[in-house]
Amino acid sequence: EAQVTQNPRYLITVTGKKLTVTCSQNMNHEYMSWYRQDPGLGLRQIYYSMNVEVTDKGDVPEGYKVSRKEKRNFPLILESPSPNQTSLYFCASSSVPGTSGSSSYEQYFGPGTRLTVT
Amino acid sequence: AQSVTQPDIHITVSEGASLELRCNYSYGATPYLFWYVQSPGQGLQLLLKYFSGDTLVQGIKGFEAEFKRSQSSFNLRKPSVHWSDAAEYFCAVAARGTGGFKTIFGAGTRLFVKA
Numbered sequence: 001e002a003q004v005t006q007n008p009r010y011l012i013t014v015t016g017k018k019l020t021v022t023c024s025q026n027m028n029h030e031y032m033s034w035y036r037q038d039p040g041l042g043l044r045q046i047y048y049s050m051n052v053e054v055t056d057k058g059d060v061p062e063g064y065k066v067s068r069k070e071k072r073n074f075p076l077i078l079e080s081p082s083p084n085q086t087s088l089y090f091c092a093s094s095s096v097p098g099t100s101g102s103s104s105y106e107q108y109f110g111p112g113t114r115l116t117v118t
Numbered sequence: 119a120q121s122v123t124q125p126d127i128h129i130t131v132s133e134g135a136s137l138e139l140r141c142n143y144s145y146g147a148t149p150y151l152f153w154y155v156q157s158p159g160q161g162l163q164l165l166l167k168y169f170s171g172d173t174l175v176q177g178i179k180g181f182e183a184e185f186k187r188s189q190s191s192f193n194l195r196k197p198s199v200h201w202s203d204a205a206e207y208f209c210a211v212a213a214r215g216t217g218g219f220k221t222i223f224g225a226g227t228r229l230f231v232k233a
C-alpha cells in the first residue's frame with residue numbers, strides 16, 4: 001500500500017530536549033516536505049527536499065533541521081524544542097513534474113504527529 | 119511574495135444545497151493549484167488539482183474547481199452537499215522557490231452541514 005508514515009504519532013516533551021520525528025514514504029517520490037498546522041493558520045511549510053541531499057527552507061524553518069540522506073526518509077529534527085513549537089506536524093511526499101510520468105506536485109500526506117512541548 | 123487567501127473561515131450550508139469555497143492566490147506565473155480536504159483528526163486528502171489545460175477540473179467526491187487567471191482564483195464547487203462533506207478545506211499553491219517548489223496553503227475553510 002502506498003503510504004507516508006510518521007513516528008511518533010503523539011509526543012510530549014520538555015523544553016530543550018532534542019527530538020526527531022521520522023517520516024518515510026514507499027512511493028519512490030523525489031519531493032518530500034514538512035508542515036506544521038496551527039489553528040487559524042492552515043499548514044505552513046517548514047522545509048522541503050527536491051531529492052537526496054537537496055533541501056531548502058519553507059516559510060517557517062526557524063528551530064528545525066532536516067536531512068535527506070535516503071530518498072525514502074526525511075526526518076525532522078528539533079535540536080532544542082520550545083513551547084511555541086507545540087503543533088501538529090505533517091510530512092508529505094510527491095513526485096516531481098517530468099519524472100516518472102508525473103505532471104504536478106500532488107502531495108500524499110502522513111497521518112500527522114501531535115507534539116506538545118512543556 | 120506568493121500567498122493564498124481563503125476569505126471564509128467557516129461556511130454553513132444545508133444538506134443538498136450547493137457549495138462554493140473561495141480561493142485567491144498571488145503568484146507571478148501560473149502555479150500548480152490544489153484543493154485538499156481534512157476530516158476531523160485526519161490527514162489531508164487531495165480533492166483535485168490544476169496545472170494546465172482545461173480550466174474546469176473535476177475531482178473526487180463530486181467536487182469541481184475553476185481556474186480563472188484574470189481573477190487569480192481557484193474556487194471549489196459542489197452542486198449538492200452531503201453531511202459527510204463536513205470537514206476543513208484547504209487551497210494550496212505550488213510555486214517556484216530558490217531550491218525548487220515551495221507549497222503555500224491557505225488558512226482553510228471549515229464547512230458545516232445542516233441536516
